[in-house]
Amino acid sequence: MTDAYLRRRHFYEDISGSLVIAAATDDTTVVAAKASQTIYVQRVHFVVTTLSATTGSAWNLQDDNGTPRVLTDAISTVFTGAFDRDYGPEGLPATEGKGLVVNIAATGAVGLIQWEGYRRLTATVAA
Secondary structure, three states: OHHHHHHHHHOOOOOOOEEEEEEEEEEOEOOOOOEEEEEEHHHEEEEEEEEEOOOOOOOEEEOOOOOEEEEOOOOOOOOOEEEEEEOOOOOOOOOOOOOOOEEOOOOOOEEEEEEEEEEEOOOOOOO
Protein backbone atom coordinates (compact mmCIF):
# COMPACT_ATOMS: atom_id res chain seq x y z
CA MET A 1 0.00 0.00 0.00
CA THR A 2 1.24 3.46 -0.89
CA ASP A 3 1.71 5.91 1.96
CA ALA A 4 -0.44 9.05 2.16
CA TYR A 5 2.45 11.31 1.10
CA LEU A 6 3.19 9.37 -2.07
CA ARG A 7 -0.49 8.90 -2.89
CA ARG A 8 -0.97 12.69 -3.18
CA ARG A 9 2.15 13.03 -5.34
CA HIS A 10 0.87 10.28 -7.65
CA PHE A 11 -2.67 11.67 -7.89
CA TYR A 12 -1.61 15.31 -8.34
CA GLU A 13 1.51 16.70 -10.04
CA ASP A 14 4.68 15.70 -8.17
CA ILE A 15 6.94 18.75 -7.73
CA SER A 16 9.57 17.04 -5.54
CA GLY A 17 13.19 17.89 -6.22
CA SER A 18 16.51 19.03 -4.85
CA LEU A 19 19.00 21.84 -5.18
CA VAL A 20 22.73 21.64 -4.51
CA ILE A 21 23.76 24.92 -2.93
CA ALA A 22 27.22 26.29 -3.69
CA ALA A 23 28.81 29.16 -1.77
CA ALA A 24 27.68 31.67 -4.42
CA THR A 25 24.09 30.34 -4.80
CA ASP A 26 21.47 32.99 -4.12
CA ASP A 27 17.65 32.91 -4.16
CA THR A 28 16.55 30.33 -6.74
CA THR A 29 13.12 29.50 -8.18
CA VAL A 30 12.89 25.70 -8.08
CA VAL A 31 9.25 25.18 -9.17
CA ALA A 32 7.66 27.55 -11.68
CA ALA A 33 4.26 29.08 -11.04
CA LYS A 34 1.11 27.86 -12.81
CA ALA A 35 -2.10 29.90 -12.81
CA SER A 36 -5.03 28.47 -10.81
CA GLN A 37 -2.79 25.87 -9.11
CA THR A 38 -1.29 25.65 -5.62
CA ILE A 39 1.98 24.05 -4.54
CA TYR A 40 1.93 22.01 -1.30
CA VAL A 41 5.22 21.23 0.49
CA GLN A 42 5.09 17.97 2.45
CA ARG A 43 8.67 17.40 3.65
CA VAL A 44 11.97 19.25 3.43
CA HIS A 45 15.47 17.95 4.14
CA PHE A 46 18.25 20.53 4.60
CA VAL A 47 21.92 19.53 4.75
CA VAL A 48 24.55 22.15 5.58
CA THR A 49 28.05 20.83 4.85
CA THR A 50 30.10 24.03 4.90
CA LEU A 51 29.36 26.88 7.28
CA SER A 52 28.60 30.44 6.36
CA ALA A 53 30.77 33.05 8.02
CA THR A 54 27.87 35.52 7.79
CA THR A 55 25.87 36.02 10.96
CA GLY A 56 22.17 35.53 10.30
CA SER A 57 22.70 33.39 7.23
CA ALA A 58 19.78 31.02 6.70
CA TRP A 59 17.86 28.99 4.11
CA ASN A 60 14.14 28.43 3.76
CA LEU A 61 11.43 27.69 1.20
CA GLN A 62 8.87 30.32 0.29
CA ASP A 63 6.61 31.21 -2.61
CA ASP A 64 7.38 33.95 -5.13
CA ASN A 65 4.47 36.20 -4.17
CA GLY A 66 5.22 39.95 -3.75
CA THR A 67 4.83 39.37 -0.02
CA PRO A 68 6.04 35.77 0.11
CA ARG A 69 4.39 33.06 2.17
CA VAL A 70 7.26 31.40 4.05
CA LEU A 71 6.69 27.64 3.99
CA THR A 72 9.54 26.47 6.23
CA ASP A 73 11.19 27.98 9.24
CA ALA A 74 14.67 29.32 8.53
CA ILE A 75 17.54 26.86 8.88
CA SER A 76 20.64 28.61 10.20
CA THR A 77 23.73 27.93 8.12
CA VAL A 78 26.12 28.74 10.93
CA PHE A 79 25.77 25.09 12.04
CA THR A 80 26.55 21.98 9.99
CA GLY A 81 24.24 19.00 9.94
CA ALA A 82 20.96 17.68 8.59
CA PHE A 83 17.64 19.29 9.43
CA ASP A 84 14.29 17.72 8.53
CA ARG A 85 10.84 19.31 8.44
CA ASP A 86 7.65 17.27 7.98
CA TYR A 87 4.35 19.02 7.26
CA GLY A 88 2.18 15.92 6.88
CA PRO A 89 0.65 14.31 3.78
CA GLU A 90 -1.46 17.36 2.93
CA GLY A 91 1.51 19.71 3.29
CA LEU A 92 1.75 23.48 3.61
CA PRO A 93 0.23 25.47 0.73
CA ALA A 94 1.98 28.25 -1.13
CA THR A 95 -0.05 31.18 -2.45
CA GLU A 96 -2.26 30.04 -5.33
CA GLY A 97 -0.66 30.60 -8.72
CA LYS A 98 2.84 31.18 -7.30
CA GLY A 99 6.11 29.29 -7.68
CA LEU A 100 8.47 27.83 -5.08
CA VAL A 101 11.72 29.59 -4.18
CA VAL A 102 14.74 28.54 -2.12
CA ASN A 103 15.45 31.73 -0.18
CA ILE A 104 19.07 32.23 0.84
CA ALA A 105 19.50 35.05 3.35
CA ALA A 106 23.26 35.36 2.76
CA THR A 107 25.56 33.43 0.45
CA GLY A 108 28.57 31.46 1.66
CA ALA A 109 27.20 28.20 3.03
CA VAL A 110 27.31 24.95 1.03
CA GLY A 111 24.88 22.04 1.16
CA LEU A 112 21.69 20.58 -0.24
CA ILE A 113 17.95 21.09 0.01
CA GLN A 114 15.50 18.32 -0.94
CA TRP A 115 11.74 18.76 -0.89
CA GLU A 116 8.70 16.58 -1.45
CA GLY A 117 5.37 17.97 -2.51
CA TYR A 118 2.72 18.26 -5.15
CA ARG A 119 0.76 20.83 -7.13
CA ARG A 120 -2.98 20.71 -7.72
CA LEU A 121 -5.72 22.77 -9.32
CA THR A 122 -7.33 24.90 -6.62
CA ALA A 123 -9.21 27.58 -8.55
CA THR A 124 -12.52 27.15 -10.33
CA VAL A 125 -11.84 27.08 -14.05
CA ALA A 126 -14.58 28.12 -16.48
CA ALA A 127 -15.55 25.54 -19.08
